[in-house]
Amino acid sequence: MSHNIIDQGSLEVVVPKGNESIRWLEHGYPSTLARWHYHPEIEIHLIRESMGTMMAGDGMVPFAPGQVSLLGSNVPHNWISEIGPNEKTSIPNRDVACQVLPNRIQALAQIFPEAMQILTLLRRGDQAIVLRGQSAGRVASILTAMGAHHDLDRLIDLLEIFRIFVQAPRGEWTTVVTPGYQPEASPGMAERVNQALAYIKAHIGDCITLEDVAAQVAMDPSSFSRFFKRAAGINFSEMVCRLRTARASLLLVTTDLPIAQVRVMSGFRNAANFNRRFKMETGTTPRAYRQAHYH
Structure with a gap:
């Protein structure tokens, strides 16, 4: 077939x-x-x-x-x-x-x-x-x-x-998908996207740079940046921020770790940036999110 x-x-x-x-x-x-x-x-x-x-x-x-x-x-x-x-x-x-x-x-x-x-x-x-x-x-x-x-x-x-x-x-x-979306059509697209996602997920609490991930898929950073945007429909830095927010959301509702520790474990180095990004993605602050969802 x-x-x-x-x-x-x-x-x-x-x-x-x-x-x-x-x-x-x-x-x-x-x-x-x-x-x-x-x-x-x-x-x-x-x-x-x-x-x-x-x-x-x-x-x-x-x-x-x-x-x-x-x-x-x-x-x-x-x-x-x-x-x-x-x-x-x-x-x-x-x-x-x-x-x-x-x-x-x-x-x-x-x-x-x-x-x-x-x-x-x-x-x-x-x-x-x-x-x-x-x-x-x-x-x-x-x-x-x-x-x-x-x-x-x-x-x-x-x-x-x-x-x-x-x-x-x-x-x-x-x-979920934007009307008229056309996916990336280059050979090996899926393998590279999956390699990049695996690396981001494994290092979500660390400092992740575009250069680091580009090296994992054997591409120069500028080419990888354009490729990732076409393939995933979102730029690299935005993807990393969203996955960091997803990690923080999970930690907030499944653990009683201090919010400052959740922030660090999710890869956010700056408290103000963490609060801003978290509210942008979830509509609420980390503290309010925990109060609403933690059991």
Whole structure:
């Protein structure tokens, strides 16, 4: 099975079992499946455990347990979990997903005009839809149960998931990717992006420079800066700041460490800059965030 499309990420070739057209899978983190990649199949994705950052196209949003998303065909994506100092180094049951080729749904809509609403949904899926509220909870339950289903039952599950996405109230969904986003199309893009992300994550509490990361992917700094912006839709320094904020958010809600120590462990050297960046990303101060979320 081959796909002649532009290399906009690491191509994942999906091969359903037997005669099934709907693939269901679950995996943990870290995993070879948890990386910056893309595939022709539409994907409905559930995060069962952990907090971190979702990357889709040129967008980045925080995620937490229960996040449900729908990704359109060939939208590059990745979920980066933040693992706290007192947590295990792996998350064995983090992800649940199902995947189906869009031409299957297009064929269905040709026969049943009632399914045209699903095609409209899938076009919106090119911007990566994230559900929340009751709609997210309903999809999460169906998607989890789908693993034990086959044949007609799995098809019914998929159609019910689409129905929930289509009928979700406007306040229960948002999109992540900028309309018209075009991913980087250079050879080896995914390998370099994943190397860069791995280095940033491993050194998030240290001083990270553009030159350091460029050296990891064997590029000169100016070329790497332009490449990273095209590939991830965000400049390098902004990516580092967002991942630092994600680390700080996790530490604030999962530990009782002093805020000053959280700041240092997240790589922020200056308290004023930490407070400014944190409020920019979360809408509140580190102290208020802890008071609202810490249990």
